[in-house]
Amino acid sequence: MREPMHMRTSMRRVRGLGAAHSGTGHFWHQRVTSVAGIPLTIGLLLIITALLGRNHAAVVQILGSPIVAIVLLLFIINTAYHMWIGMQEIILDYVHEEKWKLLSLMANTFFVFAVSLASVYAILKLSFGV
Amino acid sequence: MAELEVRTATGTERARPLSPHLQIYKPMLTMVMSIVHRLTGAALYFGMLLLAWWLIAAASGPNAYAGFEWFMGSIIGQLVLFAYTWALLHHMLGGVRHLIWDTVHGFEPAEREMLTLATLIGSITLTLILWVVGYLVMGGPR
Numbered sequence: 001m002r003e004p005m006h007m008r009t010s011m012r013r014v015r016g017l018g019a020a021h022s023g024t025g026h027f028w029h030q031r032v033t034s035v036a037g038i039p040l041t042i043g044l045l046l047i048i049t050a051l052l053g054r055n056h057a058a059v060v061q062i063l064g065s066p067i068v069a070i071v072l073l074l075f076i077i078n079t080a081y082h083m084w085i086g087m088q089e090i091i092l093d094y095v096h097e098e099k100w101k102l103l104s105l106m107a108n109t110f111f112v113f114a115v116s117l118a119s120v121y122a123i124l125k126l127s128f129g130v
Numbered sequence: 131m132a133e134l135e136v137r138t139a140t141g142t143e144r145a146r147p148l149s150p151h152l153q154i155y156k157p158m159l160t161m162v163m164s165i166v167h168r169l170t171g172a173a174l175y176f177g178m179l180l181l182a183w184w185l186i187a188a189a190s191g192p193n194a195y196a197g198f199e200w201f202m203g204s205i206i207g208q209l210v211l212f213a214y215t216w217a218l219l220h221h222m223l224g225g226v227r228h229l230i231w232d233t234v235h236g237f238e239p240a241e242r243e244m245l246t247l248a249t250l251i252g253s254i255t256l257t258l259i260l261w262v263v264g265y266l267v268m269g270g271p272r
Binding site for chain 1: 168171172174175178179181182185186188189191192195196215218222225226228229232260263264267268269
């Protein structure tokens, strides 16, 4: 049987697609989040080092202070997007079967949202009390 | 060799060669560090669970926080934390290397070897410094 005719050119199939169907946007976003990640990672390490050996009450007080909370929130949001793109890239490289690809991409999204929103919630609770 | 079936413009099927996979090549430092960059990235992905646990435990109260502190103080916890520290620093420095390469600099053979070695030595050195500082912050030998 003859293949159905289509008028699409190669350019139409290529434009804006790729394995993730989103073109090179993620490539650039990964660079932006990696640049932002450098000072934020240094900030995270400084905060953790400063909190070593302190008791719960002191840790709660420091984590809830504005500058510390803001740095942590920025780190988590920035990292969430960076790791979501990164894991998607790994999945697209190794998982070729359509069903497993979709399921693992979905799991990636669920994991990133759950972990980052749980962290954000904890920081907000530490900041605003109750 | 693996081949990929593609459809040509005329609708006929044609086998296309794929590039050889990793095991064909002799391991080189740049290649190994490229793999390590991905591995540390994947490890850090799941390592975010530790950060979430820490923050949620702190927000939950003294008992939950004591549980977190107990795990992090255990041998396994310390090993995980040490590996996490190194993975984070190595991924960060590896990222800096990739950002330099993104600007189309540092691609000469000696340069790329130097950059790659620098990220490895840098991440190990920084991890050790951070842990010595942390050890001193904790009060040194007790």
